Amino acid sequence: MHDAVLEVYWETGWAGFTLDAVARRARVGRAALYSRWSGKAALLVEALEVRSPLPVPVDTGSARGDLVELARQLLDGYTGAAGLVTLRAAMEARVHPDLLAGLTETLNSSRLLAAREIVRRGVGRGELPEGTPTTLLLELVTGAVLSHVLFAPSGPRDPAYADVVVDAALRAVAQ
Numbered sequence: 001m002h003d004a005v006l007e008v009y010w011e012t013g014w015a016g017f018t019l020d021a022v023a024r025r026a027r028v029g030r031a032a033l034y035s036r037w038s039g040k041a042a043l044l045v046e047a048l049e050v051r052s053p054l055p056v057p058v059d060t061g062s063a064r065g066d067l068v069e070l071a072r073q074l075l076d077g078y079t080g081a082a083g084l085v086t087l088r089a090a091m092e093a094r095v096h097p098d099l100l101a102g103l104t105e106t107l108n109s110s111r112l113l114a115a116r117e118i119v120r121r122g123v124g125r126g127e128l129p130e131g132t133p134t135t136l137l138l139e140l141v142t143g144a145v146l147s148h149v150l151f152a153p154s155g156p157r158d159p160a161y162a163d164v165v166v167d168a169a170l171r172a173v174a175q
Contacts, residue, residue: 014092014096044099070115136172
């Protein structure tokens with residue numbers, strides 16, 4: 001079901017996204033969708049929450065290693081279909097803020113929690129200074145990753161890109 005939701009949304013955007021279109025794609029009765037979800041926003045949010053690329057908590061033993069792994073997870077996640085649909089939905093949420101407020105909050109809090117934990121451990125191990133700006137560090141890493149996914153030519157990703165981004169971000173917050 002979730003795949004059908006993402007496919008229809010990717011093809012049509014919010015304006016063309018309907019429960020009827022999802023029911024046709026999923027080959028289920030419309031009544032089944034209408035009885036389970038209150039509307040198209042609830043259906044889309046659930047599918048995105050299930051399929052969106054959320055970081056898996058990591059602990060490589062170093063703050064740098066954790067941030068590199070986080071960047072790699074995001075690179076992998078956002079280059080897949082669910083990640084691209086998530087990005088489209090995030091952009092459309094700017095036009096329709098009530099549409100995906102819950103999803104945006106879920107995605108942002110998940111990433112922020114992952115970054116906070118990475119920074120907390122890094123400070124505790126003496127790898128990062130007290131007062132390291134967690135949100136800025138997260139924005140530097142995830143912003144570069146998102147920019148890369150959106151604007152770099154498609155094709156094989158350079159495996160060292162995550163290392164370069166993280167090293168630049170760590171230098172920036174250390175100043």
